[in-house]
Amino acid sequence: GQQVMQIPQYQHVQEGEDFTTYCNSSTTLSNIQWYKQRPGGHPVFLIQLVKSGEVKKQKRLTFQFGEAKKNSSLHITATQTTDVGTYFCAGGSGGADGLTFGKGTHLIIQP
Amino acid sequence: NAGVTQTPKFQVLKTGQSMTLQCAQDMNHNSMYWYRQDPGMGLRLIYYSASEGTTDKGEVPNGYNVSRLNKREFSLRLESAAPSQTSVYFCASRFNRNTEAFFGQGTRLTVV
Numbered sequence: 719g720q721q722v723m724q725i726p727q728y729q730h731v732q733e734g735e736d737f738t739t740y741c742n743s744s745t746t747l748s749n750i751q752w753y754k755q756r757p758g759g760h761p762v763f764l765i766q767l768v769k770s771g772e773v774k775k776q777k778r779l780t781f782q783f784g785e786a787k788k789n790s791s792l793h794i795t796a797t798q799t800t801d802v803g804t805y806f807c808a809g810g811s812g813g814a815d816g817l818t819f820g821k822g823t824h825l826i827i828q829p
Numbered sequence: 830n831a832g833v834t835q836t837p838k839f840q841v842l843k844t845g846q847s848m849t850l851q852c853a854q855d856m857n858h859n860s861m862y863w864y865r866q867d868p869g870m871g872l873r874l875i876y877y878s879a880s881e882g883t884t885d886k887g888e889v890p891n892g893y894n895v896s897r898l899n900k901r902e903f904s905l906r907l908e909s910a911a912p913s914q915t916s917v918y919f920c921a922s923r924f925n926r927n928t929e930a931f932f933g934q935g936t937r938l939t940v941v
Contacts, residue, residue, distance in 0.1 A: 763929035821871035
């Protein structure tokens with residue numbers, strides 16, 4: 719597995735504001751995956767990015783993979799209360815299959 | 830299609846007791862994982878199994894053992910539980926390193 723650093727750890731936003739979380743690796747990743755965990759729930763897969771500079775969108779969510787494949791971001795436009803939860807990234811490497819996660823970003827939305 | 834099933838959902842142990850957490854998946858996945866989740870620490874990998882018959886240590890293996898019983902089942906054993914092992918445990922599986930992982934519902938373990 720690949721170690722990734724994720725920031726910020728916590729993010730408070732007003733409903734309707736935008737939100738971004740970042741993942742950074744010191745080494746090149748083969749892919750990066752993003753997961754969401756609702757309070758009291760289990761992590762659920764959102765998306766996987768594989769190509770350098772790749773950008774994918776899911777409704778109000780935009781995922782980017784850096785040109786050097788060492789960083790990634792998740793941006794949510796106009797947050798809603800349903801976006802509350804913890805967002806995790808997991809960086810893949812060409813080596814062992816251990817799936818390791820960043821510490822996650824807790825998104826807290828104030829109505 | 831049940832996905833990933835973990836048992837039990839809740840457990841209270843006394844210090845020194847042993848127990849096994851069970852995990853089974855019905856998706857024909859090759860890789861299976863055990864994590865613990867503590868406040869502020871994210872998901873930490875305990876052990877994983879990349880294929881039937883193999884297991885490898887993750888970030889925090891001390892105090893745990895695992896068994897990949899067959900392709901479907903991957904169990905986690907605490908031989909002598911300690912209060913520091915109080916946590917929420919998640920099992921996950923995926924077909925290979927290029928595919929999404931599916932998680933079980935979690936086991937909330939308290940060691941007193």
